[in-house]
Amino acid sequence: MTPRVQVRRLPERGAYDREAIDAILDEALICHVGFVVDGQPYVIPTIHARDGDRLYLHGSTASRMLRTLEGGTPICVTVTIQDGLVLARSAFHHSMNYRSVVVLGTAVEVDDPRERLHALEVISQHVTPGRWNDVRRPSDVELRQTRILRIGLDEASAKMRSGGPKDDEEDVALPVWAGVLPLRLVPQEAVTEERVPEDVPVPEYVRHHRLAAPDQPGTG
Amino acid sequence: MTPRVQVRRLPERGAYDREAIDAILDEALICHVGFVVDGQPYVIPTIHARDGDRLYLHGSTASRMLRTLEGGTPICVTVTIQDGLVLARSAFHHSMNYRSVVVLGTAVEVDDPRERLHALEVISQHVTPGRWNDVRRPSDVELRQTRILRIGLDEASAKMRSGGPKDDEEDVALPVWAGVLPLRLVPQEAVTEERVPEDVPVPEYVRHHRLAAPDQPGTG
Numbered sequence: 328m329t330p331r332v333q334v335r336r337l338p339e340r341g342a343y344d345r346e347a348i349d350a351i352l353d354e355a356l357i358c359h360v361g362f363v364v365d366g367q368p369y370v371i372p373t374i375h376a377r378d379g380d381r382l383y384l385h386g387s388t389a390s391r392m393l394r395t396l397e398g399g400t401p402i403c404v405t406v407t408i409q410d411g412l413v414l415a416r417s418a419f420h421h422s423m424n425y426r427s428v429v430v431l432g433t434a435v436e437v438d439d440p441r442e443r444l445h446a447l448e449v450i451s452q453h454v455t456p457g458r459w460n461d462v463r464r465p466s467d468v469e470l471r472q473t474r475i476l477r478i479g480l481d482e483a484s485a486k487m488r489s490g491g492p493k494d495d496e497e498d499v500a501l502p503v504w505a506g507v508l509p510l511r512l513v514p515q516e517a518v519t520e521e522r523v524p525e526d527v528p529v530p531e532y533v534r535h536h537r538l539a540a541p542d543q544p545g546t547g
Numbered sequence: 548m549t550p551r552v553q554v555r556r557l558p559e560r561g562a563y564d565r566e567a568i569d570a571i572l573d574e575a576l577i578c579h580v581g582f583v584v585d586g587q588p589y590v591i592p593t594i595h596a597r598d599g600d601r602l603y604l605h606g607s608t609a610s611r612m613l614r615t616l617e618g619g620t621p622i623c624v625t626v627t628i629q630d631g632l633v634l635a636r637s638a639f640h641h642s643m644n645y646r647s648v649v650v651l652g653t654a655v656e657v658d659d660p661r662e663r664l665h666a667l668e669v670i671s672q673h674v675t676p677g678r679w680n681d682v683r684r685p686s687d688v689e690l691r692q693t694r695i696l697r698i699g700l701d702e703a704s705a706k707m708r709s710g711g712p713k714d715d716e717e718d719v720a721l722p723v724w725a726g727v728l729p730l731r732l733v734p735q736e737a738v739t740e741e742r743v744p745e746d747v748p749v750p751e752y753v754r755h756h757r758l759a760a761p762d763q764p765g766t767g
Contacts, residue, residue, distance in 0.1 A: 331587065336609050356632075356730075357643070359579040359625060361588035367551065368588045370581035370625035372647050389556050405579060405590035409732065412576075414753065417683040418671060419693075423577070427592050451638060461723055463637040473639075491740045503681055504747050508756060509735040510576075512629065519726040520711045527724050533634065536728060 332429055332484040342485040351428045351485055352377045355406035356454060356512070356538070360384065362395055362402045375404065376446075376453035382430060382478045383437075383446040393474045397436040404430040404478060411509040415492035416501045424507065426487040434476040446475045457532030514539045552649055552704040562705040571648045571705055572597045575626035576674060576732070576758070580604065582615055582622045595624065596666075596673035602650060602698045603657075603666040613694045617656040624650040624698060631729040635712035636721045644727065646707040654696040666695045677752030734759045 334341025342348070358375040361368055371392050376383050382404060386393045396402055410424040437443050444465070451459040465473065492505050514536045517529045554561025562568070578595040581588055591612050596603050602624060606613045616622055630644035657663050664685070671679040685693065712725050734756045737749045 335611060336607065356629060357627065357645075359581075359590050359627070361579075361581040361590035361623070363583050363586070363588050366583070367621045367651060368581035368583050368623045369651075370579050370590050370623045370649070372625065372627040372645065374643065387556065391555060401587045403581070403588045403590045405592065407577065407579070407592040409576060411735075412675060412756075414675065414678060415682070417685075417689075418667060418679065419683075419685050419689040421671065421674070421678075421682075423594065423674075425577075425592065429590070431587060431589075447638060451641065454641070454643075455632060455634065455728075458634060458641075459638065462635070462641075463639075463718055463721060463723070465637075465639050469637075469639040491738070494740075498683055499742050501683060502744065502747055503683070504750050504753070505740040505743055506749075506753075507738045507740075508675075508753055509738065510732055510758070511735055512730055513733040515631075515729040515731055517726055517728050518711070519724065522719050523725055524722065527722055529726070530724050533724070533726075533728055536632075538730070 328484055329482050331431055332482055334484060334486050340486050340488055342487065345480070347485045348428050348480065348483050349377060351408060351426045352382070352406055353453070355408050358404050358406045360392065360402060360404050362392065362400055364395060374450060374454060375406070376450040378449045380480050382480065383450055384434065384476045385446065385450055386474055388472055388474045390474065393476060396434040396476055397474065399433050402432060402434055402478065409510050410489065411507045413492050413507055414505055416494045416498040416503040416505050420492055420494055422488060422492070424488050426485065428483060428485045430478060430480060430483040432478045432482055434478050437475040437477050443470065443475050455532060456537055457530065461530065512538055548704055549702050551651055552702055554704060554706050560706050560708055562707065565700070567705045568648050568700065568703050569597060571628060571646045572602070572626055573673070575628050578624050578626045580612065580622060580624050582612065582620055584615060594670060594674060595626070596670040598666070598669045600700050602700065603670055604654065604696045605667065605670055606694055608692055608694045610694065613696060616654040616696055617694065619653050622652065622654055622698065629730050630709065631727045633712050633727055634725055636714045636718040636723040636725050640712055640714055642708060642712070644709050646705065648703060648705045650698060650700060650703040652698045652702055654698050657695040657697050663690065663695050675752060676757055677750065681750065732758055
């Protein structure tokens with residue numbers, strides 16, 4: 328934690344322990360990366376994955392964003408999980424339940440071939456655990472077309488809100504429904520590509536993807 | 548559209564018509580706002596709402612972010628909807644289906660009392676259509692504690708990917724399942740706050756929230 332990532336307003340919503348930060352980074356599928364070009368900030372969604380004390384980003388060597396980032400420019404990586412809508416009796420106290428992490432730092436391009444392959448495996452396992460063992464691994468040509476960046480987690484904080492609405496006492500008697508509408512990113516039924524042979528089933532790790540709760544319908 | 552928001556790589560994924568841009572802004576519950584302080588970019592999640600040609604953001608007058616933004620600094624507002632995981636036969640061709648919008652501009656603080664109240668109604672209706680009519684409206688004190696910012700949509704673009712994996716022809720014969728795992732942000736069952744009288748039901752607009760598909764279980 329540093330002053331730059333300290334949660335100032337509503338400090339009770341802040342967390343700085345790595346356990347809280349890691350759990351949010353690991354659950355979120357995507358992040359939003361902020362960087363600056365000619366004084367203009369840009370915010371671009373992309374896939375991330377955490378491996379211990381580092382975050383990996385990846386993409387095409389033709390990506391303008393990755394080319395900008397590997398120059399060592401300051402970046403901000405933010406992940407946000409939407410947990411629910413908080414509906415209070417007053418408009419003013421409406422809120423959202425969420426968990427988010429902000430990471431500040433600079434990105435370094437990963438050159439070592441072994442770390443590069445490892446990073447791709449970590450990213451694959453982050454999105455769909457189990458997938459990496461089934462697929463054709465990257466060829467040398469594909470690896471040459473792939474840029475991988477690494478960011479440390481030294482300067483990071485989490486912020487979250489949970490629980491019900493916090494109405495003013497004088498509003499509690501109003502005949503208005505109040506509560507929380509939980510939200511969840513839910514896998515739906517998998518759509519098989521048309522040329523997959525009929526005897527190749529939907530894999531277990533897709534039917535029961537890590538985002539699927541055991542009792543969730545629509546996941547196979 | 549301007550060169551700054553033009554989709555360069557994979558230009559077929561770009562869209563610049565307002566219909567495409569508006570649909571994504573309207574469906575997404577939250578945005579990520581990027582801004583720069585002392586050369587460091589920050590990316591913060593917050594709620595937005597579109598009203599015609601403008602985006603509204605709001606928050607506490609104590610918010611550091613809103614105070615920074617209303618100074619007329621360049622900002623980037625990005626929204627992203629995660630539509631699915633694209634699982635190809637090769638690691639290299641894995642992808643994600645998504646729809647995103649990037650808006651560049653500067654924020655202006657909204658001073659006019661009528662526009663301020665209108666903006667709060669637009670934000671409320673964006674998150675949960677129907678809610679505004681049921682709740683206690685903001686008091687003068689609450690309005691004084693609320694900052695509202697407006698950003699134009701003059702410089703904006705959409706980027707999206709949909710459809711199945713695009714494998715290399717020589718990989719199609721591999722005995723590997725391939726396809727799409729669709730994802731959706733799904734409302735779960737509403738949780739009523741404990742002091743709501745028993746004769747106050749969960750409102751229809753919560754039971755069938757705009758994010759809920761008609762056939763989706765778990766929405767009441």
